[in-house]
Amino acid sequence: MTHDPSFEYALRLGDDALVLGQRLGEWCGHAPTIEVDLSLANLGLDLIGQAMHFLGVAGDIEGKGRDADKLAFFRDELDFTNCLLVEQPNGDFAQTMTRQWLYSTYQALFFDALKASSDARFAEVADKASKEVRYHAELSADWVVRLGDGTPESHQRMLGALDWHWRFVPELFAMDAVDEAMVSAGVGVDKAALRPAFDARVNAVLDKATLPRQDDQRPLRGGRKGHHSEHLGHLLATMQHIPRSHPDARW
Amino acid sequence: MPAGEIIDVCSAIEAVLHTVEDPEIPVISVMDLGIVRAVDATEVAITPTYTGCPATAVIETSIRAALDAAGFEETAVKTVLSPPWSTDFITDEGRAKLKAYGIAPPPKGADAASLKNAGPAECPRCGSENTREISRFGSTPCKALWQCNACLEPFDRFKCH
Numbered sequence: 001m002t003h004d005p006s007f008e009y010a011l012r013l014g015d016d017a018l019v020l021g022q023r024l025g026e027w028c029g030h031a032p033t034i035e036v037d038l039s040l041a042n043l044g045l046d047l048i049g050q051a052m053h054f055l056g057v058a059g060d061i062e063g064k065g066r067d068a069d070k071l072a073f074f075r076d077e078l079d080f081t082n083c084l085l086v087e088q089p090n091g092d093f094a095q096t097m098t099r100q101w102l103y104s105t106y107q108a109l110f111f112d113a114l115k116a117s118s119d120a121r122f123a124e125v126a127d128k129a130s131k132e133v134r135y136h137a138e139l140s141a142d143w144v145v146r147l148g149d150g151t152p153e154s155h156q157r158m159l160g161a162l163d164w165h166w167r168f169v170p171e172l173f174a175m176d177a178v179d180e181a182m183v184s185a186g187v188g189v190d191k192a193a194l195r196p197a198f199d200a201r202v203n204a205v206l207d208k209a210t211l212p213r214q215d216d217q218r219p220l221r222g223g224r225k226g227h228h229s230e231h232l233g234h235l236l237a238t239m240q241h242i243p244r245s246h247p248d249a250r251w
Numbered sequence: 252m253p254a255g256e257i258i259d260v261c262s263a264i265e266a267v268l269h270t271v272e273d274p275e276i277p278v279i280s281v282m283d284l285g286i287v288r289a290v291d292a293t294e295v296a297i298t299p300t301y302t303g304c305p306a307t308a309v310i311e312t313s314i315r316a317a318l319d320a321a322g323f324e325e326t327a328v329k330t331v332l333s334p335p336w337s338t339d340f341i342t343d344e345g346r347a348k349l350k351a352y353g354i355a356p357p358p359k360g361a362d363a364a365s366l367k368n369a370g371p372a373e374c375p376r377c378g379s380e381n382t383r384e385i386s387r388f389g390s391t392p393c394k395a396l397w398q399c400n401a402c403l404e405p406f407d408r409f410k411c412h
Contacts, residue, residue: 034386044303127334132301
């Protein structure tokens with residue numbers, strides 16, 4: 001980590017978006033209907049667009065000549081700072097939508113707050129992306145309701161998906177030294193303060209979906225420090241293999 | 252440069268930009284789409300529609316090529332994010348061209364909260380407002396797929412954004 005916490009901050013935002021965008025891309029050509037295939041690919045595109053901006057900002061702050069592509073394709077697992085939620089495997093459709101809904105609900109609140117950042121590089125991306133993220137949150141919440149309040153089978157799968165993902169939620173709101181420094185500087189967001197609004201939004205959707213509100217589980221954390229689940233390495237292998245096999249290749 | 256000449260240069264550059272088409276919707280120019288933020292003799296500032304829109308790089312390349320071809324090699328093209336683009340930046344002329352092309356233009360000044368295109372779309376073929384959304388995602392990130400219940404025409408609708 002460099003001494004400037006804003007590098008780490010931009011990297012985290014970029015890594016979250018990049019990893020989730022790559023996950024959504026895995027559905028391309030495999031989704032159950034054409035509408036879903038298009039929507040997941042489009043959500044993925046928005047996220048990869050965000051990643052390009054944030055990783056570009058990180059590279060500028062670092063000042064060592066690494067651009068967004070270098071940061072995306074030439075770092076190893078231990079250097080990735082995304083939260084554990086976004087690297088979870090696609091699983092079935094209930095798992096993909098639950099992951100999306102939890103992350104997008106959080107991200108919508110986060111970007112709304114980041115718009116007020118004193119650093120224009122962060123505020124501008126947040127302002128641009130927040131409309132798109134609201135769309136993601138809305139679309140995935142619709143699916144949570146449709147599946148939760150659907151057939152006994154889809155309901156059961158949603159219960160499984162919630163059970164799998166809920167332990168990764170506390171990490172989204174956890175504050176560490178980087179977050180504290182960025183909040184003090186007027187650049188970052190007090191994530192812990194977003195939790196009540198998140199719970200209110202999530203519970204409203206769960207109620208509508210006839211799904212139970214979730215009890216706290218033992219939280220799993222560590223993504224921000226590079227301690228990842230076994231799933232991230234496989235994702236990176238797929239994502240990074242072409243640029244690493246053919247460095248400096250151009251279209 | 253005297254003021255008159257500067258204005259002439261800017262309008263000459265704008266005239267070039269009017270000839271640069273959107274790669275996905277070739278009936279409208281980048282000026283119609285409202286993605287040109289500022290034009291002066293040294294620089295053209297453009298803004299992306301969607302953060303991850305794959306057409307952004309193509310648009311930048313096309314603008315560069317058009318400027319070079321018209322002799323404005325020294326005029327730089329740069330991307331700005333603020334203020335973020337919304338469908339309200341599409342010009343009235345752009346809206347008319349979209350409609351003629353068979354794409355329902357987005358309503359102007361729509362509430363940012365109405366992301367679902369809640370209001371009815373006007374069928375670009377028969378003009379009926381008896382229409383329904385088929386898929387919230389269409390052929391490009393910026394469009395949804397709709398169908399007219401009156402004449403059965405399927406059509407793209409530009410999403411409010």
